[in-house]
Every structure is written in C-alpha cells, then in structure tokens.
Amino acid sequence: xxxxxxxxxxxxxxxxxxxxxxxxxxxxxxxxxxxxxxxxxxxxxxxxxxxxxxxxxxxxxxxxxxxxxxxxxxxxxxxxxxxxxxxxxxxxxxxxxxxxxxxxxxxxxxxxxxxxxxxxxxxxxxxxxxxxxxxxxxxxxxxxxxxxxxxxxxxxxxxxxxxxxxxxxxxxxxxxxxxxxxxxxxxxxxxxxxxxxxxxxxxxxxxxxxxxxxxxxxxxxxxxxxxxxxxxxxxxxxxxxxxxxxxxxxxxxxxxxxxxxxxxxxxxxxxxxxxxxxxxxxxxxxxxxxxxxxxxxxxxxxxxxxxxxxxxxxxxxxxxxxxxxxxxxxxxxxxxxxxxxxxxxxxxxxxxxxxxxxxxxxxxxxxxxxxxxxxxxxxxxxxxxxxxxxxxxxxxxxxxxxxxxxxxxxxxxxxxxxxxxxxxxxxxxxxxxxxxxxxxxxxxxxxxxxxxxxxxxxxxxxxxxxxxxxxxxxxxxxxxxxxxxxxxxxxxxxxxxxxxxxxxxxxxxxxxxxxxxxxxxxxxxxxxxxxxxxxxxxxxxxxxxxxxxxxxxxxxxxxxxxxxxxxxxxxxxxxxxxxxxxxxxxxxxxxx
RNA sequence: CGGGGCGUAGCGCAGCCUGGUAGCGCACCUGCCUUGGGCGCAGGGGGUCGUAGGUUCAAAUCCUAUCGCCCCGACCA
Numbered sequence: 001x002x003x004x005x006x007x008x009x010x011x012x013x014x015x016x017x018x019x020x021x022x023x024x025x026x027x028x029x030x031x032x033x034x035x036x037x038x039x040x041x042x043x044x045x046x047x048x049x050x051x052x053x054x055x056x057x058x059x060x061x062x063x064x065x066x067x068x069x070x071x072x073x074x075x076x077x078x079x080x081x082x083x084x085x086x087x088x089x090x091x092x093x094x095x096x097x098x099x100x101x102x103x104x105x106x107x108x109x110x111x112x113x114x115x116x117x118x119x120x121x122x123x124x125x126x127x128x129x130x131x132x133x134x135x136x137x138x139x140x141x142x143x144x145x146x147x148x149x150x151x152x153x154x155x156x157x158x159x160x161x162x163x164x165x166x167x168x169x170x171x172x173x174x175x176x177x178x179x180x181x182x183x184x185x186x187x188x189x190x191x192x193x194x195x196x197x198x199x200x201x202x203x204x205x206x207x208x209x210x211x212x213x214x215x216x217x218x219x220x221x222x223x224x225x226x227x228x229x230x231x232x233x234x235x236x237x238x239x240x241x242x243x244x245x246x247x248x249x250x251x252x253x254x255x256x257x258x259x260x261x262x263x264x265x266x267x268x269x270x271x272x273x274x275x276x277x278x279x280x281x282x283x284x285x286x287x288x289x290x291x292x293x294x295x296x297x298x299x300x301x302x303x304x305x306x307x308x309x310x311x312x313x314x315x316x317x318x319x320x321x322x323x324x325x326x327x328x329x330x331x332x333x334x335x336x337x338x339x340x341x342x343x344x345x346x347x348x349x350x351x352x353x354x355x356x357x358x359x360x361x362x363x364x365x366x367x368x369x370x371x372x373x374x375x376x377x378x379x380x381x382x383x384x385x386x387x388x389x390x391x392x393x394x395x396x397x398x399x400x401x402x403x404x405x406x407x408x409x410x411x412x413x414x415x416x417x418x419x420x421x422x423x424x425x426x427x428x429x430x431x432x433x434x435x436x437x438x439x440x441x442x443x444x445x446x447x448x449x450x451x452x453x454x455x456x457x458x459x460x461x462x463x464x465x466x467x468x469x470x471x472x473x474x475x476x477x478x479x480x481x482x483x484x485x486x487x488x489x490x491x492x493x494x495x496x497x498x499x500x501x502x503x504x505x506x507x508x509x510x511x512x513x514x515x516x517x518x519x520x521x522x523x524x525x526x527x528x529x530x531x532x533x534x535x536x537x538x539x540x541x542x543x544x545x546x547x548x549x550x551x552x553x554x555x556x557x558x559x560x561x562x563x564x565x566x567x568x569x570x571x572x573x574x575x576x577x578x579x580x581x582x583x584x585x586x587x588x589x590x591x592x
Numbered sequence: 593c594g595g596g597g598c599g600u601a602g603c604g605c606a607g608c609c610u611g612g613u614a615g616c617g618c619a620c621c622u623g624c625c626u627u628g629g630g631c632g633c634a635g636g637g638g639g640u641c642g643u644a645g646g647u648u649c650a651a652a653u654c655c656u657a658u659c660g661c662c663c664c665g666a667c668c669a
Contacts, residue, residue, distance in 0.1 A: 012604090012619085013604085014603055014605095019662090020663075038662085111669085142667085142668070143593075143666080144665090144667075146662085146663080151668080433669090463669085465669085502627045502628090534628090534629085534631060535629065536627090536628080536629035536631080537630050537631095539628080541630085
C-alpha cells in the first residue's frame with residue numbers, strides 16, 4: 001500500500017518565479033517535475049506514475065494497429081545525410097562526436113532509422129503493409145524552450161511509421177491511426193479537436209493535428225461551431241463576402257493619382273475615399289536561398305525577390321507563403337526595394353516590372369497574388385513613384401502575376417468554407433499529428449520492394465506522432481483552479497487519496513487503513529495520507545496534486561460514514577464505509 | 593539570433609542606488625501543544641550572494657567578462 005508518509009512528494013506552497021503557465025506552476029508545485037536545464041525536466045514519483053499511465057494507454061491502443069519497436073536515440077551522421085535532413089534540420093539537431101571523432105546526432109524523429117530497417121528487410125509487397133511504432137525520447141535543440149513541459153528539448157514521443165504498397169494502402173494506415181488517436185485521447189480524458197494541418201514544404205498530401213484548446217497553446221486553430229470544420233490557421237481558408245469593385249475612371253486604363261505623404265493602406269484609402277478592400281497591399285520580400293550545406297558554402301547565397309499582393313485589409317500567412325515558394329523569406333531592405341521598384345516604400349505596386357512567368361524561373365522577380373484578388377478589377381496600388389498611386393488596376397490585364405495562390409490568414413468572424421457560419425480562432429496545444437509522408441524517405445533512401453508483377457516499386461509512407469508529456473500538460477491546463485489541478489482518473493498518479501483527519505485517533509486511522517486496503521484489493525489505485533499533519537495540510541495537498549477523488553475520514557467513522565470529495569466539482573458525498581468499494585466502482589464506471 | 597528581465601538558504605523575496613556583522617516569510621530539525629482547510633509557542637540547523645577577474649584597507653553591493661534561467665520576437669519534422 002502506498003503511504004504518503006513514506007513517499008517523496010515534495011509539494012510547494014509557492015510556484016517557482018519563472019513558471020508562467022498553469023501546467024508548469026502546478027506540476028512543479030505538486031512535485032511531479034523538477035527542472036534540470038532549459039527545456040529539460042526530471043519526472044519525480046507522481047509525474048512518472050502519471051506518465052506511465054499515459055504511455056500504457058498509448059501502447060494498448062497502438063498495439064491494436066501496429067508493432068512496438070525500440071530504436072536508438074544516438075544516430076550516425078551518415079543516416080541523416082542519406083535522407084538529406086542532416087543539413088535541413090540545422091541547429092535543431094543535437095550533434096556530437098564519439099571518441100573516434102565520428103559525427104553523431106540525437107534523433108529528433110526516427111524516419112531515417114525506421115526506413116533504414118525497412119530498406120534492409122522489406123523485399124516484397126507480401127510483407128506490406130507494416131505499422132511500426134515506438135515510445136521513446138526525442139531530442140530537439142529548440143531555439144527557445146518554453147512554458148514548462150509545452151516546448152522542451154528532450155521529450156517522450158510515440159512515433160509510428162507506416163509502409164504501404166500504394167496510396168490506397170496508405171489511406172488505410174492513416175485511418176487506423178486516426179482511429180487509434182481518437183481512442184487514446186478519449187481514454188486520456190481530453191477534450192480535443194482534430195484539425196486539418198499544414199503539411200509543410202516537405203510535400204505531404206494530407207495531415208491532421210489533434211489539438212487541445214488552451215490559452216497556453218502556441219498554435220492557432222480556426223474552427224466552426226456550426227459544422228465540423230476545423231483547421232490550423234496555417235492552413236485554414238474562409239469564404240469571403242463579395243466586394244464591389246470600383247467603377248473605372250477616365251478611359252479605364254491605369255491612372256496615376258497624386259497622394260502626397262499617404263503611405264499606409266488606411267491613409268491612402270481614406271485620402272481617396274475608398275475601402276481598403278479596393279486596395280492592393282504590396283509586400284516586398286526576399287528569399288535567401290542558401291546552398292544546402294551551410295558550412296562549406298558560407299557567404300554564397302542567392303537571393304530572389306518575392307513580391308506578394310494581398311487585398312488591402314488582409315494579412316499574409318507566412319506558412320502558406322512558405323508552402324508556395326518553399327523557402328524562408330524576410331522583408332526586403334530599403335536598398336533592395338529601391339533597386340527593384342525604383343521607389344521608396346509606401347508607394348509600391350506591381351506596375352512596370354518584368355515579372356517571372358514561372359515559379360521555377362529564378363532569374364526574374366516573382367509576383368504572387370492572393371486568390372482574393374483574382375477576378376477583381378479597378379484596384380488601387382502604389383505607382384512605384386514617390387507620392388503617387390495608381391487607379392484602375394485589374395490583375396491579368398494591367399499586370400501579370402507569376403501565380404495566384406492562397407496566401408492570406410483567416411480572421412475570426414469570417415465565413416466558414418463549409419457552411420458559411422462565422423469562424424472562431426483559438427490557441428491550442430498540439431498533442432498529436434498524423435501525416436501522409438508519401439515517397440519522401442522511400443525515395444531519398446532507396447526503399448524498394450517487388451510488386452505482384454515482379455516490378456520494383458517504392459513503398460509509400462506515413463508518420464504519426466504523439467507527445468506524451470503534452471497529454472499530461474494539456475490535461476492539467478484543462479482542469480485546474482487556484483488550489484491545484486485534477487487529472488482524469490485514467491492518467492492520474494492515483495485515483496483516490498484517503499485522508500484521515502487525525503491519525504492519532506485510533507478509530508479514524510483504522511478506518512482509513514481498512515478503506516485503503518479494501519479499495520486496493522478491488523483494484524483501485526489509492527494512496528493513504530497517513531502523515532501526522534493537520535487536516536488543512538492534507539486537504540491542501542490533496543487538492544494540489546491532481547488526484548481526482550478524495551475520501552475524508554473523520555469523526556463520523558463512529559457512525560460508519562466517510563466523505564467522498566470529487567475534486568473537479570468539489571462535490572461532497574457522505575458514503576457509508578461498507579459501501580465504499582461499490583461507490584467507487586460506480587464512480588469510475590468499473591464493473592464490480 | 594534580436595529585444596527585455598532575473599541569478600542572495602529547498603521555495604518566494606529584501607538588502608545593492610549611497611561598499612563595512614547576510615536578513616525576512618514559508619519549508620526543515622527538536623520539544624511542548626493542537627487536530628475538518630497550510631494551528632500555536634519555544635529552541636535550532638542551513639547561504640563560496642551564479643562564476644571568474646578587477647577596483648578598494650574592505651565587495652552581495654562598484655567595474656569588466658562569462659555562464660545560466662525566464663519572457664517577447666524570429667524559429668518550431
């Protein structure tokens with residue numbers, strides 16, 4: 001039996017000064033975790049217990065669809081060179097040398113290791129499909145670890161990888177994961193949502209994220225309360241209300257107007273008496289394309305101009321831009337702006353520049369136009385001349401975009417793309433991500449099997465991740481008040497804490513001991529707070545440490561009664577001692 | 593990596609400006625007392641003031657460097 005007096009549960013009255021988010025404060029105060037360094041945490045007794053329960057649920061559900069492996073965290077450089085990620089991952093990849101000077105790194109994910117096993121062992125379509133998974137530490141040298149356990153440098157991840165003969169097979173593996181993830185998060189007692197996710201520049205086709213709404217989250221998700229539409233802001237779209245175009249002025253050809261000192265969208269719109277919706281916002285960006293190996297080719301970089309046009313009242317979504325041009329961009333410097341536009345910032349527009357016709361044409365500047373401007377007419381943009389703007393601009397007629405693309409960020413209140421009702425935007429924590437990888441690794445690492453016809457084909461892959469500590473963190477964020485937090489019983493370190501009000505009272509402590517024994521015999525996870533402390537101390541600790549139920553054993557044992565307290569609602573019930581086991585069978589929905 | 597903040601006992605903080613005995617609350621130990629929401633009284637232990645160098649008769653305090661941690665941003669398969 002677990003006796004609190006013998007356990008190491010170092011609770012704190014005050015949170016460490018550098019903890020800001022609720023989960024961080026409470027997990028430290030409750031003695032679950034202690035910090036070792038930035039983004040690196042130790043799990044103490046309670047933390048580890050909870051952690052193990054989460055892992056066990058993940059393992060059970062994953063075992064229904066896949067096979068568990070255990071892969072090394074220490075990887076040779078060559079493996080990451082083979083996939084091309086040694087360079088791509090940059091500083092986020094922990095790198096080290098072994099005693100012989102061989103370059104090694106610590107795994108951020110295990111696509112390379114899994115694929116290397118697959119390519120050595122898989123020979124035939126008959127061996128497919130495969131789903132391999134593991135629950136193991138991952139290492140990422142994050143530029144800025146933060147928010148306690150939310151963004152850390154070492155964390156436990158359930159990562160799985162599927163290998164299928166074709167896209168239809170991948171669909172099946174993907175759906176199996178979708179189902180398993182729902183089962184896992186349901187069992188962990190989380191209120192989560194599944195959102196369409198940005199598949200990134202890696203060329204994936206489909207991707208969903210499992211998100212828990214909390215103000216501590218780092219992601220922004222767009223969702224519709226009226227239907228099931230939900231997407232990461234990086235991916236979300238919306239229906240726009242039609243905008244009435246301006247009437248053409250004069251002969252309908254581009255017309256310069258004098259706009260002295262009017263630089264911002266708002267200033268110009270007000271000055272000309274039009275809505276920002278009839279204006280073009282011109283963003284001047286540069287993509288610095290550094291050759292793939294950043295060490296040897298230092299200083300040798302090729303920059304190309306990327307000019308983005310948006311409706312005047314819209315904001316650029318950098319993830320979407322990234323997906324379109326597959327490169328990181330930065331704002332142009334003043335000199336670069338003058339070199340291209342022959343004009344100072346504030347009066348930029350698309351006129352008079354020879355734009356690239358093709359995204360792959362590196363020689364000329366690229367003009368990307370947001371889809372919200374497609375089909376619009378008589379817009380107003382800068383004239384590329386100080387103190388002048390141009391009216392009557394119609395895309396496709398007066399200037400020729402390199403490409404139209406969805407580049408803007410959705411804002412709250414815009415119409416849902418499915419049902420037209422207003423969209424909401426919330427912050428959220430990503431607890432899981434499923435991803436159709438495609439042929440990215442099969443191709444780069446040379447994975448081939450023979451199909452029915454004896455022909456070599458590339459298996460298609462999927463990868464799927466769950467952040468174990470994020471489940472715990474999200475659960476704490478979801479259930480806390482000023483006194484502490486409560487975890488769902490399935491992932492709490494103990495289901496019940498039994499608090500005898502005075503251990504020196506024989507009747508009380510005997511009854512508490514007896515109840516603990518009976519509940520434990522019935523299969524409940526209980527801890528007996530047998531410390532010789534005042535009741536207030538025990539209650540405060542019980543409230544703090546995340547245990548969902550408390551039994552208070554007080555003077556009324558003489559009447560055969562104790563109190564059961566539900567932590568989340570603070571509901572208190574009198575229960576007769578003889579009925580206590582039945583009561584918990586009922587409370588926890590377990591058969592007696 | 594840019595901007596900001598902070599390193600003094602396990603936790604929370606004061607002291608630093610204006611150099612001179614290192615302090616408070618909580619926690620901890622002993623004893624008494626108390627026992628339905630962090631009880632009370634008495635006694636006690638614990639700190640190279642992040643580290644290194646410098647200025648000075650004297651440095652937690654002033655100067656320089658460095659390390660670490662937190663926050664905002666950039667970044668985040």
